[in-house]
Amino acid sequence: MGMVGKTDGSAPVETHAVTPVATRAQRRPLLLVVSVLLVLLGAAGGALAWMSIGTAVDAVVARTPIQRGQVLSADDFVVVQVNPDPQLQMIPPGQIPSLVGQRASHDVAAGGLVPTSVAAQEVLPPAGETVIGLSLAPGFYPAMDLLVGDQVRVVMVEPIYACAAGAPAATDSAAVPASSGCLDGQLTVPGVVVSVSMDSASSQLFLAVQVKQAAAATAASAAALGKAAVVLDTRER
Structure with a gap:
Protein backbone atom coordinates (compact mmCIF):
# COMPACT_ATOMS: atom_id res chain seq x y z
CA MET A 1 0.00 0.00 0.00
CA GLY A 2 1.28 3.53 -0.79
CA MET A 3 0.26 7.13 -1.16
CA VAL A 4 0.20 8.84 -4.54
CA GLY A 5 0.06 12.61 -4.68
CA LYS A 6 -1.82 14.50 -7.38
CA THR A 7 -0.20 17.30 -9.33
CA ASP A 8 -3.20 19.59 -8.92
CA GLY A 9 -2.57 19.99 -5.17
CA SER A 10 -5.43 17.81 -3.97
CA ALA A 11 -5.08 15.19 -1.25
CA PRO A 12 -3.04 12.09 -2.09
CA VAL A 13 -4.87 8.90 -2.97
CA GLU A 14 -4.16 5.63 -1.22
CA THR A 15 -3.18 2.76 -3.58
CA HIS A 16 -3.00 -0.98 -3.05
CA ALA A 17 -0.48 -3.28 -4.77
CA VAL A 18 -2.09 -6.23 -6.55
CA THR A 19 -0.35 -9.52 -5.87
CA PRO A 20 -0.69 -12.02 -8.79
CA VAL A 21 -2.34 -15.25 -7.79
CA ALA A 22 -0.92 -18.44 -9.32
CA THR A 23 -3.54 -20.18 -11.43
CA ARG A 24 -4.06 -23.83 -10.78
CA ALA A 25 -3.36 -26.05 -13.80
CA GLN A 26 -6.53 -27.48 -15.23
CA ARG A 27 -6.56 -31.19 -15.75
CA ARG A 28 -7.97 -32.70 -18.95
CA PRO A 29 -8.64 -36.35 -18.21
CA LEU A 30 -10.10 -37.10 -21.68
CA LEU A 31 -6.98 -35.87 -23.46
CA LEU A 32 -4.83 -37.92 -21.13
CA VAL A 33 -6.84 -41.08 -21.82
CA VAL A 34 -6.64 -40.54 -25.59
CA SER A 35 -2.88 -40.07 -25.39
CA VAL A 36 -2.46 -43.29 -23.44
CA LEU A 37 -4.63 -45.19 -25.93
CA LEU A 38 -2.61 -43.89 -28.88
CA VAL A 39 0.61 -45.01 -27.23
CA LEU A 40 -0.83 -48.47 -26.58
CA LEU A 41 -2.14 -48.80 -30.14
CA GLY A 42 1.22 -47.79 -31.56
CA ALA A 43 2.98 -50.36 -29.43
CA ALA A 44 0.50 -53.06 -30.45
CA GLY A 45 0.89 -52.20 -34.14
CA GLY A 46 4.64 -52.35 -33.88
CA ALA A 47 4.45 -55.73 -32.17
CA LEU A 48 2.14 -57.11 -34.86
CA ALA A 49 4.40 -55.81 -37.63
CA TRP A 50 7.42 -57.40 -35.99
CA MET A 51 5.58 -60.69 -35.58
CA SER A 52 4.38 -60.70 -39.21
CA ILE A 53 7.89 -60.03 -40.47
CA GLY A 54 9.24 -62.74 -38.27
CA THR A 55 6.76 -65.35 -39.56
CA ALA A 56 6.78 -64.39 -43.29
CA GLN A 121 3.26 -82.71 -67.42
CA GLU A 122 2.76 -83.19 -71.14
CA VAL A 123 5.01 -83.62 -74.15
CA LEU A 124 4.35 -81.65 -77.32
CA PRO A 125 3.46 -82.75 -79.84
CA PRO A 126 1.71 -85.94 -78.69
CA ALA A 127 1.59 -89.08 -80.82
CA GLY A 128 -0.24 -88.53 -84.10
CA GLU A 129 0.18 -84.75 -83.97
CA THR A 130 2.68 -82.38 -85.58
CA VAL A 131 3.63 -78.79 -84.80
CA ILE A 132 4.03 -76.60 -87.88
CA GLY A 133 5.35 -73.07 -88.13
CA LEU A 134 3.43 -70.34 -89.91
CA SER A 135 4.63 -66.88 -90.95
CA LEU A 136 1.60 -64.77 -91.77
CA ALA A 137 1.43 -61.29 -93.25
CA PRO A 138 -1.22 -58.78 -92.12
CA GLY A 139 -4.61 -59.74 -93.50
CA PHE A 140 -3.91 -63.45 -93.22
CA TYR A 141 -4.71 -63.67 -89.50
CA PRO A 142 -7.41 -62.19 -87.23
CA ALA A 143 -7.02 -58.59 -86.10
CA MET A 144 -7.57 -59.69 -82.49
CA ASP A 145 -4.74 -61.23 -80.48
CA LEU A 146 -4.31 -64.97 -80.78
CA LEU A 147 -3.55 -66.84 -77.56
CA VAL A 148 -1.87 -70.10 -76.74
CA GLY A 149 -4.53 -72.81 -76.69
CA ASP A 150 -6.81 -71.14 -79.25
CA GLN A 151 -8.64 -73.45 -81.63
CA VAL A 152 -7.82 -72.27 -85.15
CA ARG A 153 -8.08 -73.45 -88.73
CA VAL A 154 -5.39 -73.10 -91.37
CA VAL A 155 -7.34 -72.12 -94.48
CA MET A 156 -5.80 -72.49 -97.94
CA VAL A 157 -6.74 -69.34 -99.82
CA GLU A 158 -5.92 -70.89 -103.22
CA PRO A 159 -7.14 -74.50 -103.21
CA ILE A 160 -5.21 -75.52 -106.32
CA TYR A 161 -1.91 -74.71 -104.63
CA ALA A 162 -3.06 -76.24 -101.36
CA CYS A 163 -4.30 -79.45 -102.91
CA ALA A 164 -1.17 -79.76 -105.01
CA ALA A 165 0.91 -79.36 -101.87
CA GLY A 166 -1.04 -82.10 -100.14
CA ALA A 167 -1.03 -84.45 -103.12
CA PRO A 168 1.66 -83.62 -105.68
CA ALA A 169 0.11 -85.83 -108.36
CA ALA A 170 -3.26 -84.07 -108.20
CA THR A 171 -4.25 -80.93 -110.10
CA ASP A 172 -7.70 -80.32 -108.62
CA SER A 173 -9.51 -80.83 -105.36
CA ALA A 174 -11.49 -83.84 -106.59
CA ALA A 175 -8.31 -85.86 -107.05
CA VAL A 176 -7.09 -85.26 -103.51
CA PRO A 177 -7.96 -87.87 -100.85
CA ALA A 178 -10.69 -86.79 -98.45
CA SER A 179 -8.34 -87.25 -95.52
CA SER A 180 -6.36 -84.19 -96.63
CA GLY A 181 -9.34 -81.96 -95.88
CA CYS A 182 -9.76 -80.60 -99.42
CA LEU A 183 -13.52 -80.06 -99.66
CA ASP A 184 -15.62 -77.85 -101.95
CA GLY A 185 -12.60 -76.23 -103.54
CA GLN A 186 -11.12 -75.13 -100.20
CA LEU A 187 -8.75 -76.91 -97.86
CA THR A 188 -8.82 -76.34 -94.11
CA VAL A 189 -6.69 -77.90 -91.42
CA PRO A 190 -7.84 -77.56 -87.78
CA GLY A 191 -5.21 -77.02 -85.13
CA VAL A 192 -4.30 -75.56 -81.75
CA VAL A 193 -1.98 -72.59 -81.19
CA VAL A 194 1.05 -73.55 -79.08
CA SER A 195 3.09 -70.35 -79.39
CA VAL A 196 2.61 -66.80 -80.69
CA SER A 197 5.03 -64.01 -81.53
CA MET A 198 4.94 -60.94 -83.74
CA ASP A 199 7.43 -58.67 -85.46
CA SER A 200 6.27 -55.23 -84.37
CA ALA A 201 8.03 -53.52 -87.28
CA SER A 202 6.39 -55.53 -90.08
CA SER A 203 3.33 -56.89 -88.18
CA GLN A 204 4.35 -60.34 -89.42
CA LEU A 205 2.78 -62.97 -87.17
CA PHE A 206 4.63 -66.16 -86.31
CA LEU A 207 2.54 -69.07 -85.10
CA ALA A 208 3.31 -72.60 -84.01
CA VAL A 209 0.18 -74.67 -84.56
CA GLN A 210 -0.37 -78.28 -83.56
CA VAL A 211 -2.23 -80.19 -86.29
CA LYS A 212 -2.93 -83.79 -87.23
CA GLN A 213 0.15 -85.48 -88.61
CA ALA A 214 -1.64 -86.49 -91.82
CA ALA A 215 -2.42 -82.86 -92.70
CA ALA A 216 0.84 -81.28 -91.53
CA ALA A 217 2.66 -81.44 -94.87
CA THR A 218 -0.25 -79.90 -96.75
CA ALA A 219 -0.67 -77.02 -94.31
CA ALA A 220 3.06 -76.30 -94.00
CA SER A 221 3.67 -76.41 -97.77
CA ALA A 222 0.78 -74.10 -98.58
CA ALA A 223 1.83 -71.70 -95.80
CA ALA A 224 5.38 -71.62 -97.16
CA LEU A 225 3.95 -70.55 -100.53
CA GLY A 226 2.02 -67.74 -98.87
CA LYS A 227 -1.27 -69.41 -99.76
CA ALA A 228 -2.58 -69.96 -96.23
CA ALA A 229 -4.50 -67.90 -93.70
CA VAL A 230 -5.50 -68.59 -90.10
CA VAL A 231 -9.00 -68.13 -88.69
CA LEU A 232 -10.02 -68.29 -85.04
CA ASP A 233 -12.82 -70.60 -83.95
CA THR A 234 -14.93 -70.16 -80.83
CA ARG A 235 -13.23 -69.80 -77.46
CA GLU A 236 -16.25 -71.16 -75.63
CA ARG A 237 -15.59 -74.32 -73.66
Whole structure:
Protein backbone atom coordinates (compact mmCIF):
# COMPACT_ATOMS: atom_id res chain seq x y z
CA MET A 1 0.00 0.00 0.00
CA GLY A 2 1.28 3.53 -0.79
CA MET A 3 0.26 7.13 -1.16
CA VAL A 4 0.20 8.84 -4.54
CA GLY A 5 0.06 12.61 -4.68
CA LYS A 6 -1.82 14.50 -7.38
CA THR A 7 -0.20 17.30 -9.33
CA ASP A 8 -3.20 19.59 -8.92
CA GLY A 9 -2.57 19.99 -5.17
CA SER A 10 -5.43 17.81 -3.97
CA ALA A 11 -5.08 15.19 -1.25
CA PRO A 12 -3.04 12.09 -2.09
CA VAL A 13 -4.87 8.90 -2.97
CA GLU A 14 -4.16 5.63 -1.22
CA THR A 15 -3.18 2.76 -3.58
CA HIS A 16 -3.00 -0.98 -3.05
CA ALA A 17 -0.48 -3.28 -4.77
CA VAL A 18 -2.09 -6.23 -6.55
CA THR A 19 -0.35 -9.52 -5.87
CA PRO A 20 -0.69 -12.02 -8.79
CA VAL A 21 -2.34 -15.25 -7.79
CA ALA A 22 -0.92 -18.44 -9.32
CA THR A 23 -3.54 -20.18 -11.43
CA ARG A 24 -4.06 -23.83 -10.78
CA ALA A 25 -3.36 -26.05 -13.80
CA GLN A 26 -6.53 -27.48 -15.23
CA ARG A 27 -6.56 -31.19 -15.75
CA ARG A 28 -7.97 -32.70 -18.95
CA PRO A 29 -8.64 -36.35 -18.21
CA LEU A 30 -10.10 -37.10 -21.68
CA LEU A 31 -6.98 -35.87 -23.46
CA LEU A 32 -4.83 -37.92 -21.13
CA VAL A 33 -6.84 -41.08 -21.82
CA VAL A 34 -6.64 -40.54 -25.59
CA SER A 35 -2.88 -40.07 -25.39
CA VAL A 36 -2.46 -43.29 -23.44
CA LEU A 37 -4.63 -45.19 -25.93
CA LEU A 38 -2.61 -43.89 -28.88
CA VAL A 39 0.61 -45.01 -27.23
CA LEU A 40 -0.83 -48.47 -26.58
CA LEU A 41 -2.14 -48.80 -30.14
CA GLY A 42 1.22 -47.79 -31.56
CA ALA A 43 2.98 -50.36 -29.43
CA ALA A 44 0.50 -53.06 -30.45
CA GLY A 45 0.89 -52.20 -34.14
CA GLY A 46 4.64 -52.35 -33.88
CA ALA A 47 4.45 -55.73 -32.17
CA LEU A 48 2.14 -57.11 -34.86
CA ALA A 49 4.40 -55.81 -37.63
CA TRP A 50 7.42 -57.40 -35.99
CA MET A 51 5.58 -60.69 -35.58
CA SER A 52 4.38 -60.70 -39.21
CA ILE A 53 7.89 -60.03 -40.47
CA GLY A 54 9.24 -62.74 -38.27
CA THR A 55 6.76 -65.35 -39.56
CA ALA A 56 6.78 -64.39 -43.29
CA VAL A 57 7.91 -67.07 -45.73
CA ASP A 58 9.29 -66.95 -49.27
CA ALA A 59 6.84 -67.62 -52.09
CA VAL A 60 6.94 -67.54 -55.88
CA VAL A 61 4.75 -65.11 -57.82
CA ALA A 62 4.43 -64.38 -61.54
CA ARG A 63 6.66 -61.50 -62.64
CA THR A 64 4.60 -61.05 -65.83
CA PRO A 65 1.29 -62.57 -66.97
CA ILE A 66 1.62 -66.30 -67.67
CA GLN A 67 -0.58 -67.69 -70.42
CA ARG A 68 -1.84 -71.24 -70.56
CA GLY A 69 0.38 -73.35 -72.79
CA GLN A 70 3.43 -71.09 -72.83
CA VAL A 71 6.87 -72.50 -72.07
CA LEU A 72 7.94 -71.43 -68.58
CA SER A 73 11.29 -69.75 -67.95
CA ALA A 74 13.07 -68.51 -64.84
CA ASP A 75 12.33 -64.90 -65.87
CA ASP A 76 8.60 -65.58 -65.44
CA PHE A 77 8.97 -65.79 -61.65
CA VAL A 78 10.00 -63.59 -58.74
CA VAL A 79 10.35 -64.42 -55.04
CA VAL A 80 8.44 -62.39 -52.42
CA GLN A 81 7.63 -62.76 -48.73
CA VAL A 82 4.07 -63.53 -47.66
CA ASN A 83 2.38 -64.59 -44.46
CA PRO A 84 1.81 -68.35 -44.37
CA ASP A 85 -1.76 -69.49 -44.93
CA PRO A 86 -2.87 -73.14 -45.09
CA GLN A 87 -5.45 -72.17 -47.72
CA LEU A 88 -2.79 -70.97 -50.17
CA GLN A 89 -0.98 -73.26 -52.58
CA MET A 90 2.54 -71.87 -52.75
CA ILE A 91 5.65 -73.09 -54.52
CA PRO A 92 8.91 -72.68 -52.59
CA PRO A 93 11.67 -70.85 -54.51
CA GLY A 94 13.74 -74.02 -54.65
CA GLN A 95 11.27 -75.54 -57.12
CA ILE A 96 11.69 -72.85 -59.79
CA PRO A 97 14.34 -74.84 -61.73
CA SER A 98 11.93 -77.78 -62.00
CA LEU A 99 9.34 -75.52 -63.71
CA VAL A 100 11.67 -74.16 -66.38
CA GLY A 101 10.97 -75.70 -69.78
CA GLN A 102 7.52 -76.99 -68.88
CA ARG A 103 4.25 -75.59 -70.20
CA ALA A 104 1.79 -73.60 -68.12
CA SER A 105 -1.39 -75.56 -67.44
CA HIS A 106 -3.43 -72.39 -66.79
CA ASP A 107 -3.20 -68.60 -66.73
CA VAL A 108 -1.53 -66.75 -63.85
CA ALA A 109 -1.94 -62.98 -63.51
CA ALA A 110 1.10 -60.79 -62.97
CA GLY A 111 1.84 -60.63 -59.24
CA GLY A 112 -0.30 -63.69 -58.53
CA LEU A 113 0.95 -66.57 -56.43
CA VAL A 114 2.18 -69.46 -58.56
CA PRO A 115 0.32 -72.62 -57.46
CA THR A 116 1.73 -76.11 -57.44
CA SER A 117 -0.46 -76.99 -60.43
CA VAL A 118 1.06 -74.38 -62.75
CA ALA A 119 3.13 -76.83 -64.82
CA ALA A 120 1.59 -79.34 -67.20
CA GLN A 121 3.26 -82.71 -67.42
CA GLU A 122 2.76 -83.19 -71.14
CA VAL A 123 5.01 -83.62 -74.15
CA LEU A 124 4.35 -81.65 -77.32
CA PRO A 125 3.46 -82.75 -79.84
CA PRO A 126 1.71 -85.94 -78.69
CA ALA A 127 1.59 -89.08 -80.82
CA GLY A 128 -0.24 -88.53 -84.10
CA GLU A 129 0.18 -84.75 -83.97
CA THR A 130 2.68 -82.38 -85.58
CA VAL A 131 3.63 -78.79 -84.80
CA ILE A 132 4.03 -76.60 -87.88
CA GLY A 133 5.35 -73.07 -88.13
CA LEU A 134 3.43 -70.34 -89.91
CA SER A 135 4.63 -66.88 -90.95
CA LEU A 136 1.60 -64.77 -91.77
CA ALA A 137 1.43 -61.29 -93.25
CA PRO A 138 -1.22 -58.78 -92.12
CA GLY A 139 -4.61 -59.74 -93.50
CA PHE A 140 -3.91 -63.45 -93.22
CA TYR A 141 -4.71 -63.67 -89.50
CA PRO A 142 -7.41 -62.19 -87.23
CA ALA A 143 -7.02 -58.59 -86.10
CA MET A 144 -7.57 -59.69 -82.49
CA ASP A 145 -4.74 -61.23 -80.48
CA LEU A 146 -4.31 -64.97 -80.78
CA LEU A 147 -3.55 -66.84 -77.56
CA VAL A 148 -1.87 -70.10 -76.74
CA GLY A 149 -4.53 -72.81 -76.69
CA ASP A 150 -6.81 -71.14 -79.25
CA GLN A 151 -8.64 -73.45 -81.63
CA VAL A 152 -7.82 -72.27 -85.15
CA ARG A 153 -8.08 -73.45 -88.73
CA VAL A 154 -5.39 -73.10 -91.37
CA VAL A 155 -7.34 -72.12 -94.48
CA MET A 156 -5.80 -72.49 -97.94
CA VAL A 157 -6.74 -69.34 -99.82
CA GLU A 158 -5.92 -70.89 -103.22
CA PRO A 159 -7.14 -74.50 -103.21
CA ILE A 160 -5.21 -75.52 -106.32
CA TYR A 161 -1.91 -74.71 -104.63
CA ALA A 162 -3.06 -76.24 -101.36
CA CYS A 163 -4.30 -79.45 -102.91
CA ALA A 164 -1.17 -79.76 -105.01
CA ALA A 165 0.91 -79.36 -101.87
CA GLY A 166 -1.04 -82.10 -100.14
CA ALA A 167 -1.03 -84.45 -103.12
CA PRO A 168 1.66 -83.62 -105.68
CA ALA A 169 0.11 -85.83 -108.36
CA ALA A 170 -3.26 -84.07 -108.20
CA THR A 171 -4.25 -80.93 -110.10
CA ASP A 172 -7.70 -80.32 -108.62
CA SER A 173 -9.51 -80.83 -105.36
CA ALA A 174 -11.49 -83.84 -106.59
CA ALA A 175 -8.31 -85.86 -107.05
CA VAL A 176 -7.09 -85.26 -103.51
CA PRO A 177 -7.96 -87.87 -100.85
CA ALA A 178 -10.69 -86.79 -98.45
CA SER A 179 -8.34 -87.25 -95.52
CA SER A 180 -6.36 -84.19 -96.63
CA GLY A 181 -9.34 -81.96 -95.88
CA CYS A 182 -9.76 -80.60 -99.42
CA LEU A 183 -13.52 -80.06 -99.66
CA ASP A 184 -15.62 -77.85 -101.95
CA GLY A 185 -12.60 -76.23 -103.54
CA GLN A 186 -11.12 -75.13 -100.20
CA LEU A 187 -8.75 -76.91 -97.86
CA THR A 188 -8.82 -76.34 -94.11
CA VAL A 189 -6.69 -77.90 -91.42
CA PRO A 190 -7.84 -77.56 -87.78
CA GLY A 191 -5.21 -77.02 -85.13
CA VAL A 192 -4.30 -75.56 -81.75
CA VAL A 193 -1.98 -72.59 -81.19
CA VAL A 194 1.05 -73.55 -79.08
CA SER A 195 3.09 -70.35 -79.39
CA VAL A 196 2.61 -66.80 -80.69
CA SER A 197 5.03 -64.01 -81.53
CA MET A 198 4.94 -60.94 -83.74
CA ASP A 199 7.43 -58.67 -85.46
CA SER A 200 6.27 -55.23 -84.37
CA ALA A 201 8.03 -53.52 -87.28
CA SER A 202 6.39 -55.53 -90.08
CA SER A 203 3.33 -56.89 -88.18
CA GLN A 204 4.35 -60.34 -89.42
CA LEU A 205 2.78 -62.97 -87.17
CA PHE A 206 4.63 -66.16 -86.31
CA LEU A 207 2.54 -69.07 -85.10
CA ALA A 208 3.31 -72.60 -84.01
CA VAL A 209 0.18 -74.67 -84.56
CA GLN A 210 -0.37 -78.28 -83.56
CA VAL A 211 -2.23 -80.19 -86.29
CA LYS A 212 -2.93 -83.79 -87.23
CA GLN A 213 0.15 -85.48 -88.61
CA ALA A 214 -1.64 -86.49 -91.82
CA ALA A 215 -2.42 -82.86 -92.70
CA ALA A 216 0.84 -81.28 -91.53
CA ALA A 217 2.66 -81.44 -94.87
CA THR A 218 -0.25 -79.90 -96.75
CA ALA A 219 -0.67 -77.02 -94.31
CA ALA A 220 3.06 -76.30 -94.00
CA SER A 221 3.67 -76.41 -97.77
CA ALA A 222 0.78 -74.10 -98.58
CA ALA A 223 1.83 -71.70 -95.80
CA ALA A 224 5.38 -71.62 -97.16
CA LEU A 225 3.95 -70.55 -100.53
CA GLY A 226 2.02 -67.74 -98.87
CA LYS A 227 -1.27 -69.41 -99.76
CA ALA A 228 -2.58 -69.96 -96.23
CA ALA A 229 -4.50 -67.90 -93.70
CA VAL A 230 -5.50 -68.59 -90.10
CA VAL A 231 -9.00 -68.13 -88.69
CA LEU A 232 -10.02 -68.29 -85.04
CA ASP A 233 -12.82 -70.60 -83.95
CA THR A 234 -14.93 -70.16 -80.83
CA ARG A 235 -13.23 -69.80 -77.46
CA GLU A 236 -16.25 -71.16 -75.63
CA ARG A 237 -15.59 -74.32 -73.66
